[in-house]
Ligand SMILES: Nc1nc2c(ncn2[C@@H]2O[C@H](COP(=O)(O)OP(=O)(O)OP(=O)(O)O)[C@@H](O)[C@H]2O)c(=O)[nH]1
């Protein structure tokens with residue numbers, strides 16, 4: 001293992017050189033993650049890694065921890081079989097979602113992804129509104145979305161389904177795959193070029209694990225075998241970055257039950273650029289597109305230029321996004337109060353430091 005192996009794992013020579021002069025520090029790439037336990041590829045191979053005590057001390061919430069795909073500054077232990085993560089390097093892209101449940105916290109899913117492969121199966125998982133949600137979050141992450149419609153063998157009306165999603169996937173590549181035929185993955189395979197990092201995203205059971213196994217040519221992830229009644233179940237809990245024979249890097253993420261928007265303004269504007277264009281023509285800047293006169297959105301809905309479905313979809317996601325901003329503001333205020341309280345307590349018990 002050497003720097004050449006690091007290069008093949010997406011670590012640029014610039015990054016390697018940046019660390020050359022810092023004694024005991026080097027660059028690594030997170031290739032496996034199970035909560036805050038990491039495996040990092042380094043110049044000496046893959047080692048287990050954890051964030052340093054100092055790093056943990058400065059973390060405000062779990063989303064500040066490194067995530068799969070992150071480049072990190074590390075220090076190897078004297079035996080060189082483990083490492084301490086000291087810093088997270090700037091990210092090109094970050095896919096985040098509002099964590100499931102009631103915690104109202106942001107959860108980082110994957111970093112430095114170039115192309116996000118949004119997987120949706122063509123049978124019962126097919127859901128255009130969910131696709132709009134995924135596309136919004138992908139655009140917001142900084143990665144380019146590509147839609148992968150899986151299990152085409154279980155669908156008899158693929159063309160009709162493609163027509164349904166056509167208006168929401170303008171300018172987005174849409175691929176269909178099946179693992180039941182010899183060349184059923186060919187459309188995807190030709191897409192997976194060296195030098196790029198891909199990530200598989202989607203609900204549980206859409207066939208992400210099987211895709212990884214097929215692309216790697218070996219059974220890395222065990223599932224209960226290919227079932228044509230699509231009732232198989234396998235849940236991945238860890239995230240992993242794989243190197244494909246083409247040289248492309250592929251991140252597998254656990255199936256997501258819910259994908260909540262979290263401050264995805266850019267993604268909304270990009271995914272709904274048609275609606276955004278209309279809004280620019282509303283008479284009032286703060287138009288709610290309800291009863292206001294001169295509303296371009298309402299006018300477009302009346303003529304059919306904008307479908308009711310897409311209009312409603314936008315309004316739903318926009319409201320959710322606005323709510324996520326309120327939540328963020330509330331959490332930030334709560335954090336400021338906690339920090340201030342902690343400081344006050346320290347002033348009382350250790351006054352000489354202040
Ligand atoms: N008929 C058919 N079944 C498929 C295809 N791809 C996957 N399956 C089946 O769908 C089920 C789910 O596949 P997985 O690869 O485990 O799904 P997953 O997306 O990794 O699910 P999680 O690990 O929960 O995120 C399994 O029983 C697969 O055999 C396909 O192209 N056709």
Ligand SMILES: [Zn+2]
Pocket residue numbers: 279282283287288289290292294295296297298
């Ligand atoms: Zn309006």
